Amino acid sequence: MFRRILFPTDFSDYARRVMDCIADLPGVMEVVMVHIVGTNKPASLRSDMVSSARTRIESEATLLKNLGIPSVRTEVMVLESPAAGIDDAANRNNSDIIVMGARGKSIIKGLRLGSVTQKVLHESKKNLLIMRGPIIETLSGEKFQKYCPLIFSRVLVPVDLTTESWIAVEQLAKIPDVQEIIAAFVISRGESEQEIERLKQQAGDELEKKCSQLPTRGAEIRWRILEGDLVTRINDYAQETDVSLVCTVPTEKGFFAEMLHGSFSCELARQATKPVLVIRRS
Numbered sequence: 001m002f003r004r005i006l007f008p009t010d011f012s013d014y015a016r017r018v019m020d021c022i023a024d025l026p027g028v029m030e031v032v033m034v035h036i037v038g039t040n041k042p043a044s045l046r047s048d049m050v051s052s053a054r055t056r057i058e059s060e061a062t063l064l065k066n067l068g069i070p071s072v073r074t075e076v077m078v079l080e081s082p083a084a085g086i087d088d089a090a091n092r093n094n095s096d097i098i099v100m101g102a103r104g105k106s107i108i109k110g111l112r113l114g115s116v117t118q119k120v121l122h123e124s125k126k127n128l129l130i131m132r133g134p135i136i137e138t139l140s141g142e143k144f145q146k147y148c149p150l151i152f153s154r155v156l157v158p159v160d161l162t163t164e165s166w167i168a169v170e171q172l173a174k175i176p177d178v179q180e181i182i183a184a185f186v187i188s189r190g191e192s193e194q195e196i197e198r199l200k201q202q203a204g205d206e207l208e209k210k211c212s213q214l215p216t217r218g219a220e221i222r223w224r225i226l227e228g229d230l231v232t233r234i235n236d237y238a239q240e241t242d243v244s245l246v247c248t249v250p251t252e253k254g255f256f257a258e259m260l261h262g263s264f265s266c267e268l269a270r271q272a273t274k275p276v277l278v279i280r281r282s
Helices: 015-024 043-066 082-092 115-123 142-148 164-172 193-213 230-241 261-272
Strands: 005-010 030-038 071-079 097-101 125-129 154-159 179-186 220-227 247-249 276-278
Touching: 005 015, 005 230, 015 043, 015 097, 015 247, 030 043, 030 082, 043 071, 043 276, 071 082, 097 115, 097 164, 115 125, 115 261, 154 164, 164 179, 164 230, 164 247, 179 230, 179 261, 193 220, 230 247, 230 261, 247 261, 261 276
Parallel strands: 005 030, 005 097, 030 071, 097 125, 154 179, 154 247, 179 220, 247 276
Antiparallel strands: 125 276
C-alpha cells in the first residue's frame, strides 16, 4: 500500500530512529529523503548549511540503501515554510505517504507534536504516518528491530456509522501485513441510560454487519463500543489493548461534524502514545 515514502529529516537522533524504522516497514520500494534549510537562517551561512546538509543526507541515504531499500533519493531545499516544502516534495515525487516524527519542543506531556508535523497534518493531502511512542522514544536493540516490521500488525480505527469513516478500515484490510483491525465506536454523549443503550444497540448491529461483509487479506476484524470523550477514550483504549498503530481518516461528517475539518485527527495525533496513521480520502 505504501511503497513510496517521503521522509523529511532534520538529522536529529529522533529523526534517525524514525529512519531506522522506515527500513523495516513492509513493502517499501522507494524513499525520498528531504532536508529543508529555512530562509530564517542568515544568508551568509546558508551556502555552508546546504553543503553540509547534502553531505549528511547522502550519508544517511547510503545507510538506508544498505538496510535494503531498493531506491533512495535525496533533496536539500532552502524554503520559508518547511511544511509546504515537504508537501511539495511528496507531490512531485508521487509519494504514497509522508513519514515523520512527532517530536515537539513542549515539555508538557500530551503536547509533543512538532509544529512542522502539525502543519503537514493540517495542510497536506498525502497520507501521513506520525511515528511516536515507545517505538521511537524508548525501545532499543532487538526489541526495536522486532517492533518496526510489526507496526501494521494490530490497528485501532475510530469509526462511526458513516461511509467516510470506514475508508481507513477498507484500506487497511487490503494490506497483507495487517493481522488485526479493531473498529472502535465511541459514544460520547447521551441524555439518559435508555438513550445510551439505544445507541449501543444501533451501533452494534451496524458494526457487526460492516465487519462481517468486509473482505480482507487475512486480517481479523473486530469491533468495540466505548464510552467517554472521543480522543481520550481512543488513546486510552489503544494503551489498554497495546495496539501497534492508531489509524484515522479526516472527515467532516459523523462524530467529527462538530469539530473543524481534520481537528479530530490532529488532536488524536497530539495526544497519542502510539504511532498514528492518517489516511486521506481520494
